[in-house]
Amino acid sequence: MEIGPIYRALMRNRLGVILIAAQIAFTLTVIVNAVYIINDRGELMARPSGTDEANLFFINNIGYGDTYNEAVVSAEDLDMIRQLPGVTAATIINAIPVSGSGSSTGMATVAGRIEGVVPTAVYTVDEQALSTLGVELVAGRDFTATDVRYRNDSIARGDNEIIITVAMAEALFPGEGMQAVGRTIYDVNQNASVIIGLVARLQAPWPQSSFVENSMLIPEVYIDNSAIYLVRTEPGQRDRLMVEVEERLAASGHSRILRNNRSLEERRAESYRIDSAMSTILVAVIGTLMFITAMGIVGLAVFSINRRRKQIGTRRALGATRPDILRYFLLENLLISTVGVVAGAVLAIAFNLFLVQNFDMSRIDWYYAPAGMVVLLILGQLAVIGPAISATRISPALATRSI
Amino acid sequence: MFLYYIRLSLLSYKRNPVLSSLMVLAIAIGVGAYMVIFTLNYVMGGDPIPHKSSQLYHVQFDYGDPAFTDFEPPPQLTYIDATALLQATVEHPRSASSKFVAVLEPPGEELRPFYVNGRGNAADFFPMFDIPFQYGGGWDRRADDTQQLVVVLSNELNERLFGGANSVGQTIVMDGLNFTVSGVLDRWSPAPKYFDVNNGAFDPMEEAYIPWSLIVGQEMRRSGNTNCWKAFEGNSFQAFLNAECAWIQFWVELNTADEHAEYLNFINNYAAEQKQLGRMPMQIEKRLYDVNEWMILNEVQPDETRILTALAAMLLAVCLLNTVGLLLSKFLGKSSEIGVRLALGAHKRSLFTQHVIEAGVIGALGGILGLGVAALGLEGIRILLGDMMTNDWMQLDLRVTFITILLAIVSTILAGMYPIWRACNINPASHLKTQ
Numbered sequence: 119m120e121i122g123p124i125y126r127a128l129m130r131n132r133l134g135v136i137l138i139a140a141q142i143a144f145t146l147t148v149i150v151n152a153v154y155i156i157n158d159r160g161e162l163m164a165r166p167s168g169t170d171e172a173n174l175f176f177i178n179n180i181g182y183g184d185t186y187n188e189a190v191v192s193a194e195d196l197d198m199i200r201q202l203p204g205v206t207a208a209t210i211i212n213a214i215p216v217s218g219s220g221s222s223t224g225m226a227t228v229a230g231r232i233e234g235v236v237p238t239a240v241y242t243v244d245e246q247a248l249s250t251l252g253v254e255l256v257a258g259r260d261f262t263a264t265d266v267r268y269r270n271d272s273i274a275r276g277d278n279e280i281i282i283t284v285a286m287a288e289a290l291f292p293g294e295g296m297q298a299v300g301r302t303i304y305d306v307n308q309n310a311s312v313i314i315g316l317v318a319r320l321q322a323p324w325p326q327s328s329f330v331e332n333s334m335l336i337p338e339v340y341i342d343n344s345a346i347y348l349v350r351t352e353p354g355q356r357d358r359l360m361v362e363v364e365e366r367l368a369a370s371g372h373s374r375i376l377r378n379n380r381s382l383e384e385r386r387a388e389s390y391r392i393d394s395a396m397s398t399i400l401v402a403v404i405g406t407l408m409f410i411t412a413m414g415i416v417g418l419a420v421f422s423i424n425r426r427r428k429q430i431g432t433r434r435a436l437g438a439t440r441p442d443i444l445r446y447f448l449l450e451n452l453l454i455s456t457v458g459v460v461a462g463a464v465l466a467i468a469f470n471l472f473l474v475q476n477f478d479m480s481r482i483d484w485y486y487a488p489a490g491m492v493v494l495l496i497l498g499q500l501a502v503i504g505p506a507i508s509a510t511r512i513s514p515a516l517a518t519r520s521i
Numbered sequence: 522m523f524l525y526y527i528r529l530s531l532l533s534y535k536r537n538p539v540l541s542s543l544m545v546l547a548i549a550i551g552v553g554a555y556m557v558i559f560t561l562n563y564v565m566g567g568d569p570i571p572h573k574s575s576q577l578y579h580v581q582f583d584y585g586d587p588a589f590t591d592f593e594p595p596p597q598l599t600y601i602d603a604t605a606l607l608q609a610t611v612e613h614p615r616s617a618s619s620k621f622v623a624v625l626e627p628p629g630e631e632l633r634p635f636y637v638n639g640r641g642n643a644a645d646f647f648p649m650f651d652i653p654f655q656y657g658g659g660w661d662r663r664a665d666d667t668q669q670l671v672v673v674l675s676n677e678l679n680e681r682l683f684g685g686a687n688s689v690g691q692t693i694v695m696d697g698l699n700f701t702v703s704g705v706l707d708r709w710s711p712a713p714k715y716f717d718v719n720n721g722a723f724d725p726m727e728e729a730y731i732p733w734s735l736i737v738g739q740e741m742r743r744s745g746n747t748n749c750w751k752a753f754e755g756n757s758f759q760a761f762l763n764a765e766c767a768w769i770q771f772w773v774e775l776n777t778a779d780e781h782a783e784y785l786n787f788i789n790n791y792a793a794e795q796k797q798l799g800r801m802p803m804q805i806e807k808r809l810y811d812v813n814e815w816m817i818l819n820e821v822q823p824d825e826t827r828i829l830t831a832l833a834a835m836l837l838a839v840c841l842l843n844t845v846g847l848l849l850s851k852f853l854g855k856s857s858e859i860g861v862r863l864a865l866g867a868h869k870r871s872l873f874t875q876h877v878i879e880a881g882v883i884g885a886l887g888g889i890l891g892l893g894v895a896a897l898g899l900e901g902i903r904i905l906l907g908d909m910m911t912n913d914w915m916q917l918d919l920r921v922t923f924i925t926i927l928l929a930i931v932s933t934i935l936a937g938m939y940p941i942w943r944a945c946n947i948n949p950a951s952h953l954k955t956q
Contacts, residue, residue, distance in 0.1 A: 137846045144835045182624040232588035274756045307752045395905035414843035421850030477824045
């Protein structure tokens, strides 16, 4: 085998080896951790909100002036919207899932007890909430029109009936979440809330929060001249209806301001914008690093081949075939790269530990480092193949020239 | 001689264009990427008001209830405490502040009513934070006390309402109330938005500023964070004001160590009194934070930029290792030329100078190209983030430009040290033979 001579030749040019190996090591460290972060964020962004996002949009409606009567106007508006062809359902809601802003509270199983309070998002909605959101009712019953109460800041919320997510029921009643229907829980003001239904999934407005799967729906319309209409459409009708609904609301003659006419998809993309930006930046970093490292390998390979033209010629003159020469350089690169990826694997895991310690991140799965090692070994071989082929073209006659 | 060496290095560049361009590219990418992250860090982790950051303090109280698990005291004050501190703090500049939204009915017929994001703050707010005015000014403490209907407009809002003209003395209608314009701000968007980081430290600035006392006095529609940890006693607006709900920022300016000590003492006594009354059951270690401490406590600098800093440093390291290798190839490729020069009696020192300059020239070219890379990178990040944060600052300023080029030149010369040393120490005889 040629490993012996290759090894001894390398030991005479330690710096070249160190340079390439160190580059590979750093590259591996960055790639492994960057890919891990990208996957991590990808999983975060892939979590379903539980709603029929593709067919939902919302619009903020703010009334002003002494003559504006929100209870009347919103009833009128919702009637109009629900009758539009292409609209499946519509509701008035206080906050939009995964939008970043909303209202939260804590619920307890015993009135007045603070320990073990379960944090949750609060959605105040009317009777069309479930059919509008497109969430799946898995136990109990849906709201009816008679459940819905209207209140303003001088009327207390009082005791009420609510629908919560299965995740929240499980947090309140560990192990018997599915049997939560009919049970009573209490808010911070000790109002009693009877659970009348469970929905499979409905995320809170804050995708980063620790209780993102805990949501509670209250059949209540809060009158403060500011409302959000959430509209569900038949597939493909959303964009047309967004324009139509806004135009019709604007034309209805009340003194109002319409804002934030957005689809849920768009709003979701905004909420995850930092995560997707981070992923894009990391992809760019990985691409750049692989390019730079490959160029570095090419550069040093060309250099070392040029320095050894005469030796190569001599080997050819002594009977080495072209594949022999090619194999020599591929093997040489493999040796250097192996040193690099082994060092890199150690460094990558160390860097991951640093991330785990300083940021809210978990350990990398075991297969990341080996996968990265294989990728970089292949990258090294591909980078060196060009210079190595040009080395095989060195004429044996070179050995006899000069000296 | 210097110019001659520069000419030589340009000649050398031309003789080996691929290798040299690779080097320039590697340095440009490494330095450019690093400077993108440097700019992000320099602003996001930097001091937003360097000449005053150690004189401005935010107050933190022992809010919450030990019975809650993982409850961190919210970084704002309750109405009770904010008004108590406003009244008690007479000789130091201080301000309570919180956000509101309102319907603005523009004068004239051309504009339809629209929504504005506003801020309620005390008179001292403007001088405390060195807020620049284009026209007019703020108001005085008397206006705070008497709840005068005055407003300071942002530059943009004044542009929208009055076409950028001096609107001091004009009237605007917000939520049905007639406000008199007392001043118009110059362009002002500090990053981070240090005086209120509750809804994102890089959120857009507010458009209208009114006396904070009006938020309560006129029951304006409040926005921003409100964090409560105890049930209300009653159902009225007054019940909300009396409740344990934090929603107000409170800043005070303390110019000397004595003032700081005295005020800290006052705050500590106040907290002790409240504890005796049964409030503030939590225990916290620190109640006065200066601007930079407050930025750290509120974790203003995103994790993302900190992770990217480490990754960018490694990217730069790879690029420099690359440069070491490429310079080595390049200089040793010139062995015969160096051999001839040594044989003709050239000093090692002049060879050394020549090659340092050659490395420096490559570094400078890399730096200039790196500026382009950095500008592109920042533009890319602006596009990725869209309008979710104020991003006026996301560009190369003179300082960053200077650091970029300097970093490129210095790091290339450092990377070149070993190759240069090798090049200057070749044995001339062995290279003369083959000529």
